[in-house]
Amino acid sequence: MNQGSNNLMVIDDVIPEGSLKESKTLEELRQRERELADFIENASLGLHWVGADGTILWANQAELDLLGYTREEYVGRNITEFHADREVIDDILQRLTNKETLHDYEARLKCKDGSVRHVLINSNVMWEEDKFVHTRCFTRDVTERRRAEVELLKSRSQLEELLAREQVARAEAERRRDFTRLVLEDAPIAIGVMEGPDHRFLLVNRQTCELTGFSEEQFVGRTHAEVVPEADKVVGPILDRVYTTGLSETQEIDVDLPKGRRQLLVTWTALPGTDGRLGSVLYLSLDITDRKLAEEAVRESERQLRTLADAVPQLVWMADADGYIFWYNERWYDYTGTTPEQMEGWGWQSVHDPELLPRVVKRWKASLETGEPFEMEFPLKGVDGVFRWFLTRVNPLRDSQGHIVRWFGTNTDVDEQRRTAEELREANRLKDEFLATVSHELRTPLTAILGWAHLLRAGQVDEKNVVGALETIERNARAQSQLIDDLLDVSRIITGKLRLDVRQIDPGSFIESAIEALRPAAEAKDVRIQKVMDTGVVSVAGDPARLQQVVWNLLSNAIKFTPKGGRVQVRLERINSHIEIAVSDTGAGIKPEFLPHVFERFRQADQKTTREHGGLGLGLAIVRHLVELHGGTVQADSPGEGQGATFVVNLPIVPVYQKDNLAERVHPAARDILTSYDCPERLDGLKVLVVDDEVDTREVFRVSIAHCGAEVVTAGSAQEALEAIEKEQPNLLISDIGMPGEDGYELIRKVRALPSGRGGKIPAIALTAYARTEDRLRALRAGYQMHISKPVELAELVAVMASLIQRSDKIE
Template identity: 40%
Template sequence: MSNDQRPTNFKIYQSGRELAPEELAMQYATTHGVEILDSEIEVVRDDNIRINLSQYAAPLFDEDGKVRGCVSIFLDITQRNQAEKKLQAARDQLQTVLEAVPGIVFWVSSDLCYLGVNKHLADSFNLPPEAFVGQDIGFLASGNGFREFVQKFFAGDESEALYELKSIKADRSYLIVAQKYDQNRAAFLIGIDITEQKRVENELRQKTEELAKINRVKDEFVAVLSHELRTPMHNLHGWAQLLLTESEMDEALKIEGLETIERNARLQVRLIDDLLDLARMQKGEMNLEIGLVDLASVIRSAADTIRLSAETKGIEIQLHLDAAVSNVLGDAIRLQQVVWNLLSNAIKFSSKNESVEVRLEEVESQAQITVIDRGRGIEAEFIPFVFERFSQRDASTTRSAGGLGLGLAIALTIVELHNGNITAASAGFGKGSTFTVRLPIVTMTGQLSNDEIVPGEAVHGNKKIAQLQNLCILVVDDDADARMLMQTVLQSTGADVLVAASVKEALALLEQRSPALVISDINMPDEDGFTLIRQVRSRTIKKGGQIPAIALTAFAGAKNEQRILKAGFQLFITKPIEPMELVDKIIEVLKT
C-alpha cells in the first residue's frame, strides 16, 4: 500500500473502552503534570488492524515549574500480547484435558512443593486446586511413602518412574507415572486409579489360596481315605485267607479271626456311610424322620453299639443319665449317630484303660448331652476348625488315630437340622476334651398314646425270630454269595427260603409257589429289581400281585429311595445288611 493510501484514522482503547482525547496519556500528563508508567492501549485503525502499545508519558516543566509540554515513548507489544494469548489458550486447553483425566494429575518442584493439581485431586480433599500451590507435597497426607518416592526420584538420574500410591483419605489406589521436565527442576505426575484392579487382584489371590487349600485338603483326604479303606480290607482279606487255608487252626484263633473280620467289616460300612452322609450334606438331602425321641434310650443304644471297641482298649463308658429329661422332637437314628460319633471320637483319642463319660441333663430348658474324655485333648488353635469336613489335627502317615475327619462335621449338620447346637472344649493337649450337644425339648400340650410315641413294640430278639417260623420268603439276587448269605440268615430264623438268580427264575417260582414275601436286589443284569416288581404288580391278587416286597440296594440316596417305593416295594434295605435289621424290616412289612 502506498503512503497516500495508508489509513490515517484510528481509535484508541484501554481495557476495551474507547478513550477520549483528554484521557490519553500525553494529554493527561500535560494537564495534570504527572508521570504515566506502562499504560497499555490498543490502537484500532480504519482497516481494523490492531496494534498493542505500552506507553510512557512524562510532563516537561519550565523554570517556573509550569508544564510546558510532554515526552512520550511508545513500545509495540502486539506480538508479545499475541504470544501471551496463545500461551493462555494452550494453558486453558491443557487444563481442560487435565480435568477430563479420570485419575489425579499434579506437577511438583524439585524442592517438593506443589506447582499445581487437577480438580479431581483437589476434590478428593475437598479443597480448591489453588490451595495446593506452594504447599509441601506431604501437607495433607504422610506415612504412605509418597514424599520419599518424589525426593528419591529428583535425586536420581532417571527421567521417568512408577510408584503405587495408596490414598488413605480417599481409600483409593493409584499407579503414579512421573516425568521430569524443565531441566529436572520439576516433574509432572499422573495417577491412574487402580483401586478396582487391586480389589480384583486381592480376590483372585484369595481364591487362589482357597483353591490351593482345597486341593491340599483333597489330597490329604484321598491319602487318608486310601489308608482307611485299605487297612480293613487288608485285615479282612488276610484273615479270610487264613481261615480258608489253615484247616487245623486253633478254635480260639478262629474266633479271634472271625471277630476281626466282623469288626473290620463294620469299620468299612461306617466309612462308606460317612461318605454317603457327606454327599447328602453337600446336596442338602440329609432328611430326618421326625418323631418323639427318648435321649436316654438313644445314648444307651449308641453306647451298646460301640462298647466292644471301647473294651478292646480297656476303656469304660460311664453313663450318667437323668431320666427326668423330657423327650425331644427329632430323628432317633440320626441322633444316635451323633452320640456314636462323639463316643467313637472320645475312644479313639483316649489312652488304654481310661474312661469316657456321657451325661444327659436338662440345662436352661434344653436337653444337654455331654461327652467327656481324658485323652489327647485339642489345641486351642485347632478348636475353631474341629467341626470342619476332613478336619484332622494330624493327617500325616505317623498319625496315631484313624478316620476320615467327617464324623464331627456330620454330627454338627445333624444337630443343626434339629435346631440344636454342638460345641467343643479342651484345656489343651493331653488334658482331654468335652463335647456338648444342646437340643430343644418338647413341651407337650396334650397326652399322646404309646402307639403315637413309639412306632412298633420293643420285642426281644428271640420273639422276633420266632415270628418268621415256617414263613415262605423268595430271595432274588444275581450274586451267588449274597443269595447264600440271605438264605443262611433267613433259614436260621426258621423261614422257608426260595432263591432265584434272575427275574426269569423268580417269576417261574411264583408260578409254582405263593411266598409270603419277596426280597429282591435292585441292580441285576438283563432285568433288574424294578422289572421284577412291575411284573409282580401286574399280576392278579390270586397270583400274588399284592405280595409284600423289600428291595435290597447298594445305592443309598433320597432320589433312589423314592424311586424304589414308587415302583411298588414296601420298603428298602441298604447293603450291607444286619441280620436283626433284616428280621425287623420283614416283621414291619408283614404287619402293614
C-alpha cells in the first residue's frame, strides 16, 4: 500500500461514514481528506496509531524522524519494543484500555542509534460499539528540556554544596580558634611566644605563670632576660640559635627559677612573621623534676632488686613499660644458655615452643595494654635443647601517679609438678575404666561358677548334667585365670618389670604350641585352623613363652570373633631379614575408624553393655608390647565389618656365628647374644659407662665391648651412673631406659645439667627394649644422641659407638 492510501485509510477511520453523506460533494470531501492527511503527515509533533494488541498501525514522519526509523522498520512492530521502561508502556496501555485519556504522560523511547529520548505522550482510544479500534498518540520530544532541568538541578546541588562547605569551613575555623584558646590556657605544660630578636614575651599561658610564680602582666612586653635572668644564662643562647637558624631544638635543662631549681624538658620552635620572615619563637616547657626524682628512686630500687633476684632459684627478668625486657638474672642465662645480646628486647621468643608462642605473645600484649598482671604456664627450652614447663608471673611496677614504669617477671619451674599431675589424672582415668571392666569380666564367670556350685551342693543337678556343670565351672575358672594373667602382664609392662628370657628358638615350635592349645576351642565352634609354614625360616632371638603368648592371643582373638564354620589361617614365612607371622580370619572384621586404636589398652570396638564378646581389651595391647620388646612390629588390617581381619607380626632374624672361646667367659644368660658378635671397629683408648639394672645385661656388654679394646665401667642405677661420671670421666654413656627409681630419661637430664668439664656433654646412647617411634623421639628429646632397641647385635652396637665418637670429635 502506498503513502497516499495509508493516509486515506487514516482519514476513513477518523471521519465516520455518516459524515460523508452529509458533505456537499464527494470531491470536496476527498480534497479535505488530502489536505488533512498532508497536515497530519507533515505535522511537527510525532503521531502514531496503536492497535488493541500493541501493534503500531501508522506513524507520521515526525514520529519516524524522532526515533530514526523508516516506516518499514517501525510500522507493524509492537509498541513495547520502543519503550525503554516496560512498566511505563504497560501502564499506558492499561490506562487506555480502561478508557482513560493521557495528558503529558512522561516516557522514554529507544532510538535506532541506541540513544533514548524523553517524550510527553497525549493519547486516547477510538472505540466502535465499545470495541477497541486503535489509539491516537501524540508524541512531543522534551529531551533537551529534561537535560536542561538535570543541569539546573546539578548546578543547584553544586551551589548548595559550596554553601555547605563554606559553613563547615567557618565552623571549623571557629572550632580551631576555640581549641587553640583551650590548649593554650588549659594545657598541662608551660606555653608562650617571644618576639625576636630580643625575645620579648608576646603571650604566656597559666602554666607558665604557675611554674615561675609570676603573673601574666609581669611577662608580656618584657624580655626573657628581664623576667628570668638566671634562667636566661642557659636559655638565651638557645633562643638566639632557634631565631637565627629557624631550626627547632628540644633539651632537658636545669634552671634556677624564683620557685627554686627545676628540671625542664623544653622544645623551642621558630614561627614566621606576616612577611614570611622569622618573627618569634614558641616554647613548650614540661616540668620533669618530680619524674626525674622518681626515676632515680626506681633505678636504686632496681639495683637492690637485681641483687636479690640473682640469689633466687627462679628465672627473673624486668621489662620497661612497653614490655621491652632489658634485664635477666644469671639463672636465666644459665638455664637457656643464651647471651644478653640474644635476649635483648623480644629475643626471649627464641626459647619458646613455636606452637605456643602466638598465645604467649597475645596474652603478654593484652597485659601491656590493660596493665593487668600476667600469669601463664608454658615451656621454655633449656641449654640442652629440652623444654621444661614454667609458671610465669609478671606484675607491673607503678610510680606515685599510678603509671607503669616497669614490669617484674619470674619463671618458676613446674615441670615435675605438671608431669606428676598429668600422671595422676591419667592414672585415675585408667583406674576408673579398669575397675569397671574388671568388675564386669570377673563377675560374669563368677555367676556361672557360683550358680552351678550352689545347684551341685543342693543336689538339684541330675546325674546326666553333672559333667556339663563341672565343665562349665572349669571353663569359667580358666577364663578368670586368663583375665588375671593378662592383668599381671599389663602391670609388668606398665611398670617396666616385664623381662624376657631371650634365646635362639625355632618360630615353628611356639606357633605349633599355641595352635595345639587352642585347637579344642576352635573345634568347639567348628572353626577350621589352617597352617601355612615356610620350612626355610631360621631361628630368631626371643623368649619362647612370650612369643607363644603373642600367637596364642592373636589366634584366640581370631577364633573368638569368627562365626561357626569359619576359617582361621596361621602363616609363617621369611621376608629378607625378618620373619612374618600372619593370623587371618573370616570373622567379624574391624571398623576402619577403630583400626588405629586396636592395640591400645582397654580399647574395644564394642564397648556397650550389650556387646556380644567379653574381655578386658588387654590381649592385643599385650601383643604389641611383647612384640616391640623383641624389636619387632605388629600391624592390623581389615577390609571392614564382616570381612575378617589379619594381624601381622614381624620379628628380626639374628644370625648366629659361633665364638665359643668368648662365650665361655661371660654369664650364661648372655651367651646366646655374644655368639653372634664380631668387632667391626676397634675401641682402643675409649672409656665406656654402661648403665643397666639387670646384672646379666651389664656383664654381657662389659665383656663384649671390652673385647674391642675399650675400658668398660658399669652402673646399676642412675645414681651410680652420676657418681661414675664424676669419678671415672668416661668418653661414652650407654644407658637402659626402664630402670627402678630414676629411669634413663631422668639420668640423661641430670647429666646434661652438668657443666661440660664434668661430663655434661658426654655422647650418650639409649639402649632399650622400648622400640616405638615415640620412644625413640622421647629419648632424643631427653638428651641422647642415639636410640638403639633391644635385642641388638653387639657388632651393630660397637659400630654405632665408634660412629658417635667420631662425630663428637668432629663437632668439638
